[in-house]
Amino acid sequence: MSVLLDIRNLSVNFDSRRGTVSAVRNVNFSVAQGESVALVGASGSGKTVLSRAIMGLVDEPGHVTGSILFEGEQIVGKDENELRKIRGLGVAMVFQDALDGLNPVFSIGSQLKEIFTVRMGFSGTEAKKRAVALMEQVGIRNAKERYHDYPHQFSGGMRQRICIALAVGLQPKLLIADEPTTALDVTVQAGILRLIKSLQAKTGMGMIFVTHDLAVAHQISDRIIVMYNGDIVEEGPTDTVFRSPRHPYTQALMAAHPGRVRSWRDLAPIPDEFVTDGPGEGVISSGPSVAAALN
Secondary structure: OOEEEEEEEEEEEEEEOOEEEEEEEEEEEEEEOOOEEEEEOOOOOOHHHHHHHHHOOOOOOEEEEEEEEEOOEEOOOOOHHHHHHHEOOOEEEEOOOHHHHOOOOOOHHHHHHHHHHHHHOOOHHHHHHHHHHHHHHOOOOOHHHHOOOOHHHOOHHHHHHHHHHHHHOOOOOEEEEEOOOOOOOHHHHHHHHHHHHHHHHHHOOEEEEEEOOHHHHHHHOOEEEEEEOOEEEEEEEHHHHHHOOOOHHHHHHHHOOHHHOOOHHHOOOOOOOOOOOOOOOOOEEOOOOHHHHHO
């Protein structure tokens, strides 16, 4: 496996009236081709900001420093025109709220069709054919009939499937999924996870799956990266981290998860603060990193 994404000393800071806020601090990790990495941590730990930095979606007053190499090409510092060449065909993202990724005034079919006409140069007829096939691929029944429907005419789970279709339509090499199942009920969530795993198996794309749900992380990933307060505090193979979490914060996450205890009485609250060695320091590794294994 080759390294798709290599992040080194990445920090994201935001200027405010009260000073500089560090959302991501000196982060280092890699993602290999075909690998599924779960990025876990509580709300506010920096997961989404990190994901948006990879996509080049951090706007002012945010500042990104460090290195993000995608297939050896530096993303940090590129302008919007240069980033457009990487997004879609190279890196794609599924957002948490499907309505954020869909335009309410255009039909679903026209939005799917556009990615093939604009990005691939297909004719209208061929683009529509591919859009319908993509809808069928992600489990939209009666795709030809529903091609002309609008986002509000679909359920939450179906809208999320359409967002996934938009993200994978150009067969990206890396998919970033930012908590795509959080707002869905358990049954729909399971279907979305099966869909994502199936698409990954078929295309061989790498994936970063952002979640605060440990059960989802365990189901979807080969490797887990744990974030706390903008830092990566632990990473390693999924089964190893679940079996023997080493960092106090990871242990606290496990102890607070309902699936890990016999009774609600056994649930332990997560303390407000954990002592770390400083930004980017003291990261506990439960196994060799991808880069180390490949070099």
